[in-house]
Amino acid sequence: MIVSEVPSSHGGMAIPRIVEILWRRKFVVLAGVALCMGLAVLGYMRSPAQYKAEAILALNVRKLQALPTESVVSALPQESPVLRTELDIISSRSMAERVLARLDHEGFTPDGRQVPAEQQLSPIANQSKPVASTPFDEDHNRSEIDKLLSNVSVMNDGRSYTIYINYRADNPEYSAAAANAFGEAYLDYQVDQQTSATRRVSDWLGGKLVSLRTTLEQSERAAADFREKSGLEKANGMTLQSQQVAALNAELANLRAKLAGTEARLSTAIEAANNHNGVALSEILSSQAILPLRAEQSRIERSILEIKQSGATQSAQLPQLNSQLASLKAQIADEVEQIIDSLRNEINVIQRQQTAVEANLKEMQYGTSAANQALVHADQLDREAAANRAIYESYLTRYKQTIEQDGIASADARMISRAVPAMSKTSPQLQTWLAMGIMGGIFLGVIVAFVLELRDRSIRSPEALESATRLSIIGKIPQLSARERKDVARMVSDGQSSLGHSIADLQANLLLSASPKAARAIAITSAGDQEGKTLVVTGLARSLSATGIRTVVVDANFRSPMIAQEFGDQFGPYIEEVIRGRQTLEAVVQHDLATSIDFVAAQTCQVPAEFLLGHEQFAKMIAELKRQYEIVLIDTPAVSSSADAIRVASLADATAFVVRRDTANMDDVVAAVTRLRADGRKVCGIVLNSVRRSGKAPRVDAPPPPIQLVRESVVKKMAGHTKSRSVAKA
Structure with a gap:
């Protein structure tokens, strides 16, 4: 028996399977x-022929700085997203509108032709030419812009700041002009952006300066008016009140110093007067009244000293001189006392001045708190005015710088290679x-x-058939030509033919797969008609008969009987007459003289086949044939036609299923096999019909196997199979 493994379906479609499908x-x-x-x-x-032209731009890594001031529009950052944005700008609709206007100005028509220079209108005529604004013109311009955008290609290699602008057209001159127009329009766009931005900024700054100037004047006027009303005018960086307080503080300090000095002189004078010491005060020393008295006192004291030194102690002048000296000292003492009194008077004056100054200072300090609050507010007004002045000056400086930048705008890119008309077409290739x-x-x-x-639901491969039906292929009948079909009997008995070998293999596998009984009934069926059941039945019968096995063929296909035609019908009687009881079984069994095969023929009947195949007499006939013959081969109708094949299969020991590979439908075969199994019928295997030959012919020198050897081989296989089944049951 041929046993094949079911291929796994979890791994998807394998490469060999794909190759097989593609080859088929x-x-x-x-x-x-x-x-x-x-x-x-x-x-x-x-x-149509297409020509491609390429213009190359490069973003400027270095920026031209004509003035030592910051530009209104900053340079493009050298980053990949910025470069990607510039590519999108070049391929935008607004840029295509600029390009369309530039090409129209250069004399190119929308279809790519260039108008001769003598036919082009002058710039004045172009300006005076009326511009139509009808919907048709708008749609036309839109279509032209779409055409420009569909033919332009802007790219960057990702490693530099170079921009490649490619344009395709059916005219080489127009493709070059369009590529250059895109590059020049992009450069003009950058200049226009900078110029318009500079002018917008200057206009805005001019309007802003007017409001800032008004604000500055108002803040300065408010600060001056408040200081004037509050008396906070400054001189040398200080207010008048601050200067007055500072002067009173200085005067008070002077008075306190002067009072301390005068009190010191007074105490010194009083101490000297009490001790009768010589007074060395400046007031005493410089007194005009005391100086002569002190000179006279010195003269008298010298005279008294001379008298005492001369030893004339009893001189009449000595008392007189002492009296004069005492009088002088008394006069000096009186003068010193007057000086002391004058110092006391001076101290009193200084104290009264100090009291007055302190009172004035205290009064000024009382007024300082209100002045300080006014000063804080005045300083705040001054700061606001200073801030407004700083803002105004910065705006004024920026305004002057912006005005100076007007007219010197430059693009952030340059065209390093202009497009030229192509010498050969780019496409088609x-x-x-x-x-x-x-x-x-x-x-x-x-x-x-x-x-x-x-x-395709046909039989793709034997493996697929085995996998779908879960049955083994027990035989493969080769594909026969029309000439070979007429000589089937000889080919079956010929050991050199592929059909003979196939029938012999089918015979061995079929006998081994059937139940080991003395007589066996094997039904041969198929899913549909024209599958080759009769070919298999007749070939198998001839092979079994050639090996000496008593075989009978029963034609149970009342819808399309073919057995009688294959074995030489002797015109009855037929199986219908046995079932109806008109003839005996021995009468309907016919004998083929050429092959020594017994067969029971059938013919197309008028009654439904179900009545005959379901009759009790038909079952008795099959049972009787099983007792008389070793093998009973039953040719049944197709399973898809009716339930006839199932009824016949119920009387057989095994059922062989014939499938024609080139015409059978996989779904029908699976449905038929499933139907047989659902009714409990044993399907021993599949006989694959019309199999393509491999091309290897059997050996010519190999003699056909003797009939007795084939019979012995089959008997041995059957005996071994029976023994293995008995062991398995035990």
Whole structure:
């Protein structure tokens, strides 16, 4: 018995399976390639010639700085997102509008032709030319802009700040002009952006300066008026009140110092007067009244000293001189006392002055708190005025710088290579079209092949059939030509033919798969008609008969009986007459003289086949044939036609299922097998019919196997199979 493993479905479609499908559908793939190649050649012939021109721009890494001031518009940051944004700006609709206007100014028509210079209007005529604003013109301009955008390609290599502008057109001059127009329009756009930004900033600054000047004047006027009303005028950086307080503090300090000095002199004078010491005060020493008295006192004291030194102590002048000296001292003492009194008077005066100054200072300090609050408010007004002045001056400086920058705007990029008309066309290219055709054809062919494969429900492979039905293939009948079908009897008995070998293998596998009884009934059925049941039955009968096994063939296919035709019908009687009781079984069993095969023929009957096959007499007939013959082969109707095959299979020991590979439908086969199994019928295997031959013919020098050897081999296999089953049951 042929046993094959069920392929796993969890791993998806394996590569060998894909290769097998593509090889089987190779003509579909080749047809797709041929079709796409033809379409590619047709497209190449019908495609208009296209010319490509390229203009190259480079973003400026270094910025021209004409003035030592900050520019209104900063330079472009050298970053990848910024460069990507600039590419989007070049390929935008607003830029396409600029390009369209520039091309129209250069004399290019929308279809790419250039108007001769003598036919172009002058600039004055262009300005005076009326501009139509009808919906048709707007739609026309929109279509022209869309055409420009569809043909332009702006890119960057990602490693530099270089921008490549490519334009495709059917005119080389127009493609170059359009590429250059995109580059120049982008440069003009940058200059216009800077110029307009500078002018907008200058206009805004001019309007802002007017309001700032008014604010500054108001703040300065408010600060001056408040100081004037509050008496907070400043001189040498100080207010008048502050100066007065400072002067009173200085005067008070002087008075306190003067009072301390006078009190010190007074105490010194009083101490000297009490001790009768010589007074060395400046007031005493410089007194005009005391100086003569002190001179006279000194003269008298010298005279008294001379008298005493001369020893004339009893001189009459000595008392007189002492009296004069005492009188002088008394006069000096009186003068000193007057000086002391004058110092006391001076101290009193200084104290009264100090009291007055302190009172004035205290009064000034009382008024300082209110003055300080007014001063704080005045300082706040001064700060506001100073801040307004600083803002005004900064705006004024920026305004002057902005005015100076007007007219010196420069683009942040430059054109390093202008586009020139192409010498040869860029497209179409035959190699590209052919490559596209080949790839498209392969893709289309593969898709169609897999779609056909998915929709194809035929028998793709023996393995797929075994996997779907869960049955083993017990025989493979080769595909026969019309001439070979006429000589089936000889080919079955010929050991060199592929059909003979196939029938012999089927015979061995079928006998081993059937129940080991003395007589066996094997039903041969199929899912549909024209599957080759009769071919298998007759070939198997001839092979069994050739090996000496007593075999009888029963034609139970009342819808399309073929057994009588295969074995030489002797015109009855037929199986219907036995079932109806008109004939005996021995009468309907016919004998083929050529092959020594017994068969029971049938013919198309008028009554439904279900009445005959379901009759009790039909079951008795099959049971009687099983007792008389070793093998009973029953040719049944197709399972899809009716329930006839199921009724016949219930009387047989085993059922062989014939499937024709080139015409059978997988779903029908699976449904038929499932139906047989659902009714409890034993299906021993599948006989695959019309199998393509491998091309290897059997050896010519190999003699056909003797009938007795084949019979012994089959008997030994059957005995071994019976023994193995007995052991398994034990």
